[in-house]
Amino acid sequence: MIKTILKNTLKKIDLNKYESKVKNIHNMIHNKTGAGNEFLGxxxxxxxxxxxxxxxxxxxxxxxxxxxxxxxxxxxxxxxxxxxxxxxxxxxxxxxxxxxxxxxxxxxxxxxxxxxxxxxxxxxxxxxxxxxxxxxxxxxxxxxxxxxxxxxxxxxxxxxxxxxxxxxxxxxxxxxxxxxxxxxxxxxxxxxxxxxxxxxxxxxxxxxxxxxxxNTDLVLEGAQLAMKDTNNDDVMKNEAYKYAVARDSLLKDYNFKSEMFVAYEIQMQLIAEWWKQLFGESEGKNGQGLLPTSAIFSTDLHSLGQFIQDGTKNVMFETIVKIKKTPHDLSIAKDELDLEGLNYLTKFSLHEINNVALEGVLEAHTKDGLVPNIVLEMDTMDSKMFGYLSYWFMKSCAMSSYLLEINPFNQPGVEVYKQRMFKLLGKK
CATH class of the missing domain: 3.40.50.10490 (Glucose-6-phosphate isomerase like protein; domain 1)
Structure with missing residues (x-):
């Protein structure tokens, strides 16, 4: 239900180099022997x-x-x-x-x-x-x-x-x-x-x-399917691990510091916020990890798009979420006067136009802007898909964190602000 596409990363992601590491970490996750293993329930x-x-x-x-x-x-x-x-x-x-x-x-x-x-x-x-x-x-x-x-x-x-x-x-x-x-x-x-x-x-x-x-029965059904699909130690076949490895390679091999999670559906905005907490709090330790950021396109193309296209290079890569089929779609009616010049779009549905925009932006950002892109292709946005993607990202995050040799399940940095705040408030 999620496919990791790496043909637009601009950099060579050597999956073979990671084969033994991924196998070892996969076993570590499932045998619960790594750091923080008491939180692998x-x-x-x-x-x-x-x-x-x-x-x-x-x-x-x-x-x-x-x-x-x-x-x-x-x-x-x-x-x-x-x-x-x-x-x-x-x-x-x-x-x-x-x-x-x-x-x-x-x-x-x-x-x-x-x-x-x-x-x-x-x-x-x-x-x-x-x-x-x-x-x-x-x-x-x-x-x-x-x-x-x-x-x-x-x-x-x-x-x-x-x-x-x-x-x-x-x-x-x-x-x-x-x-x-x-x-x-x-x-x-x-x-x-x-x-x-x-x-x-x-x-x-x-x-x-x-x-x-x-429908939470379908949510759990999706999670069960992701559990089955990601219970595989072969990085060539495990799409969640492939994503984790690509992130790790762009960070370590090519010194990228930030990942921008991009969705073309505005109802995915809170998915991006959840993703930022998952990866930011799991990986941002010991001076390591990618800074997780996010954007909603095409909305943010009219602001952040300028920076992505022409701004500072070798800082950020994008992870694009592509939805193959939406729950609802719209057609555009022909107008006799066509003053806006939109009649040429009437052969497309609105979702088709959105995905063409995705392809155009992907080409612009990679070929002209030289910004690496990972594409995560998802089937749709229903209950089953949510269950699948939530488990899929958690599994990928555990792999990604262990590749950094850190504990994915603690958050010592979060406690620092609390201690400072309590002191200022006079808590005993």
């Missing part, structure tokens, strides 16, 4: 997920959708990016949804938080709070604020506050788990062996997708 999750918990999530999500129209998802990083990426990719940006899903706890912006609180004044809404510890600053603040508002909005019914709150957290410990037990909130589990940015196929992402009416 995601590798077999698509088949080993808790079936009874999954059934319970379906039941609770249906109950919540029957109670309220508005749902606030509270979380930061991997606790919200994956589900939001899935919802936008699969449902689109202007879908006729029966429920409104809002996000909080991913920012400390007082204006954003104030406006969302005002929007929900005097309304019954549900809260899904996602945090392993319950003490992460951004979601902890948001949970307190929105829980207080919900209690106020419920009035005399606030004795049933617990029915409107779901906590996705640690199985047995942490501040949020303690709150959930004391207040009788419904809970689902964040497994100890799966880190936040690798958690999209767990209750962290799946439960929110259910609330958005995404």
């Amino acid at each position: 995601w590798t077999d999750w698509p088949t080993n997920y808790d079936k009874s918990e999954y059934a319970k999530m379906k039941t609770i999500s249906t109950e919540i959708k029957g109670m309220v129209k508005d749902i606030v998802v509270i979380g930061i990083g991997g606790s919200y990016l994956g589900s939001r990426a899935a919802i936008e990719m699969v449902n689109g940006l202007h879908a006729e949804e029966t429920h409104n899903i809002y996000y909080a706890g991913h920012t400390l912006s007082s204006t954003y938080t104030y406006q969302l609180l005002k929007k929900l004044e005097n309304k019954k809404f549900a809260i899904v709070v996602i945090s392993k510890s319950g003490t992460t600053t951004e979601p902890a603040i948001a949970f307190r604020l929105f829980k207080d508002l919900l209690s106020k909005n419920l009035g005399k019914d606030k004795v049933n506050l617990n029915k409107y709150i779901v906590a996705i957290t640690d199985k047995s410990k942490g501040a949020l788990k303690k709150q959930a037990v004391e207040n009788n909130y419904q809970t689902f589990t964040i497994n100890d062996d799966i880190g936040g940015r690798y958690s999209v196929l767990t209750p962290v992402g799946i439960f929110i997708m259910m609330l958005a009416n995404i």
